[in-house]
Amino acid sequence: MKSISRSFSLLFVVLAMLCCTSNAFADRFIAVSDYWCPYACHPGNMSGYIVDILKFSFKGSPNKLDYEIVPWQEALRFTTTGKYQALIGCTKDEAPNFIYPTEPVGYSSNDVFVKSDSNKEFKDVHSFANGILGAAFGYDYGDDVNWYILQNPTKVVLASTDKPVMENLFMLVNGKVDYIIGDKNVVEWAARQLGFLGNIKNIGSVGEPIPIFVGFTPVDKASPELAKTLDTGLAALRQSGKLQKILDKYSVKDWK
Numbered sequence: 001m002k003s004i005s006r007s008f009s010l011l012f013v014v015l016a017m018l019c020c021t022s023n024a025f026a027d028r029f030i031a032v033s034d035y036w037c038p039y040a041c042h043p044g045n046m047s048g049y050i051v052d053i054l055k056f057s058f059k060g061s062p063n064k065l066d067y068e069i070v071p072w073q074e075a076l077r078f079t080t081t082g083k084y085q086a087l088i089g090c091t092k093d094e095a096p097n098f099i100y101p102t103e104p105v106g107y108s109s110n111d112v113f114v115k116s117d118s119n120k121e122f123k124d125v126h127s128f129a130n131g132i133l134g135a136a137f138g139y140d141y142g143d144d145v146n147w148y149i150l151q152n153p154t155k156v157v158l159a160s161t162d163k164p165v166m167e168n169l170f171m172l173v174n175g176k177v178d179y180i181i182g183d184k185n186v187v188e189w190a191a192r193q194l195g196f197l198g199n200i201k202n203i204g205s206v207g208e209p210i211p212i213f214v215g216f217t218p219v220d221k222a223s224p225e226l227a228k229t230l231d232t233g234l235a236a237l238r239q240s241g242k243l244q245k246i247l248d249k250y251s252v253k254d255w256k
Contacts, residue, residue, distance in 0.1 A: 028063065028064040028065070028066055029063050029065065029066070029085035029086060029222075029226065030066045030067070030068060030083075030084045030085055030086070031051070031054055031065060031066070031067050031068075031084070031085065031086035031087070031088055031214065032067070032068050032069070032070050032075040032078075032079065032084045032086070032087060032088065033048075033050075033069060033070075033072075033075060033087065033088035033089050034069060034070065034071055034072040034075060034162045034163070034164065035069050035162055035163040035165075035166070036048070036088075036089050036165070036183075036186055037186065037189050037190065037193075037250075038185055038186070038189050038250035038251070038252055039089050039105075039106060039183075039185070039186065039212070040067075040069070040088045042069065043067050043068070043069070046249065046250075047067060048088075048250070049106075049246050049247055049249070049250045049252055050088050050089060050105045050106065050214065051067050051088065052246045053105060053230075053233065053234055053237060053243070053246065054067070054086075054088075054214065054230065054233075056233050056236075056237055056242070056246075057229055057230045057232065057233020057234065057237075058229060058230075058233070061229060063222075063226065063229075068084075069162055070162060071160065071161065071162045072136070072137075072138045072139065072162075072164070073138040073160075075087055076090070076094070076095065076138070079095075079098070079215070079217050080095070080097070080098075080217065080218070080219075081217075081219065082217045082219040082220055084217065085216060085217050085220060085222075085223070085226070086214050086215065086216050086217070086226070087214065087215045087216075087217075088214050089105075089106075089108070089212050089213075089214075090212065090213060090215045091108075091140060091210055091211070091212055092211075092213065092215075093140060094140045095215050097218045098215030098216060098217065098218055098223075099216040099217070099218060099223035099224055099226075099227050100214075100215055100216070100227060101213065101214065101227040101228070101230045101231040101234070103231055103234055103235070104211035104212055104213050104255070105212060105213060105214055105234070106211070106212050106252075106255050107209040107210060107211055107212065107255045108183045108185075108209060108210055108212045109183060109184055109205055109207075109208075109209040109210075110141050110142060110181055110182065110183065110205065110206040110207060111181070111182065111183070111184040111187065111202050111204070111205050111206075112179055112180075112181050112202070112203050112204050112205070112206065113172065113179070113180050113181075113182070113187055113200045113201065113202055113203070114172070114178065114179055114180075114200065114201060114203055115172060115173065115175075115199060115200060115201075116198060116199050116200055116201045118178070120178060120179065120203070121203060121204075122179070122203045122204035123204075124144070125144045125145055125147070125148040125206070126148075127179075128148055128155065128156075128179055129152070129155065130178070131177070131178025131179055132155055132156070132157060132176070132177045132178050132179070133148075133149070133152075133155060133156045133157070133177060133178070133179045133180070133181065134156075134157050134159065134168040134171050134172060134176070134177035134179065134180040134181075135149060135156060135157075135158055135159070135168070135180070135181050136158065136159050136160075136164035136165065136168065136182070137158040137159060137160040137164065138160075139164075139182075141181060141206065142206060142207045142210075144206065144207070145181060145206055157171060157176065157177050159171075163190075165180075165182050165186050165187055165190045166190045166193075166194060168180040168182065169187070169190055169191055169194060169196055169200070170194075172200065173196050173199050173200070181206065184202065184205075185252060187200075189250075214227075214230055238254070238256070
C-alpha cells in the first residue's frame with residue numbers, strides 16, 4: 001500500500017517504545033489501513049483479501065481481530081506507538097522497526113494513469129513535469145517518485161483523506177490533475193466502483209513490484225507470535241486452495 005513521510009525517525013520509534021507499555025493485546029487486537037481495496041476495503045463481507053486472510057488466520061485464536069479504516073499517516077503513526085497492533089499493506093522500507101511475518105501478503109506496483117483521451121506519455125518521473133501529478137500523502141512510491149514529489153511541490157497535489165485513490169480519480173477525471181500514480185489493482189478497483197474505468201488509461205509503471213506485508217507494532221511483546229500466526233494461516237490457506245477462492249472474490253492473482 002503505500003515513504004515520503006510514511007517513515008518515522010529512529011528517535012521517534014525509540015521514544016515510543018520507551019513510553020508505551022505492552023497491552024499484550026488482551027483478547028483483541030486492531031488492524032488498520034486506509035481504504036486500499038482490493039487489499040483493504042470497507043469492513044464487512046468484502047473487507048479486502050488481506051483482511052480475509054487475517055480473519056482466517058486468527059479464527060479460533062484468543063486474539064480477536066478488529067479492523068478499522070483510518071488515514072494512512074494516522075495508521076502508521078499509531079501502529080508505531082502501539083495504539084493499533086497491525087498495519088495492513090505496508091512495506092519494510094516504510095516501517096523498518098515493525099515485526100513482520102516471513103511471507104508477504106502480495107506485491108504492489110506503482111502505475112501511472114491519465115484520462116483516456118489524453119495524449120500524455122510516461123517515460124520516467126521527468127514526464128510528470130508536463131502536467132500536474134496527483135498522489136497520496138504519505139505513500140511510498142519509491143526513491144525516484146518520492147524525490148520528484150519533494151522537489152516539485154507546486155506541480156503535485158497530495159490527497160490526504162482515508163480514500164486518497166478515489167480522491168485522485170475524481171481530480172483526474174475532472175481535469176484537476178493530469179496524472180495519478182498508484183497501485184494498479186487499487187486504481188482499477190476504485191475506478192470500477194466509481195464508474196470511471198472507461199475514463200482512464202494506464203500509460204506505464206515505475207520500478208518493479210515490491211512485497212507488501214501486515215506489519216505488527218514494535219512495542220508489544222505479543223507481536224512476534226501474531227506474525228507467526230499469520231504465516232501459519234496463510235500457508236494453510238494456500239495449501240488447502242482456499243486462498244485462491246478468497247483472491248477470486250477480488251479478481252486478484254496469487255503472487256507466488
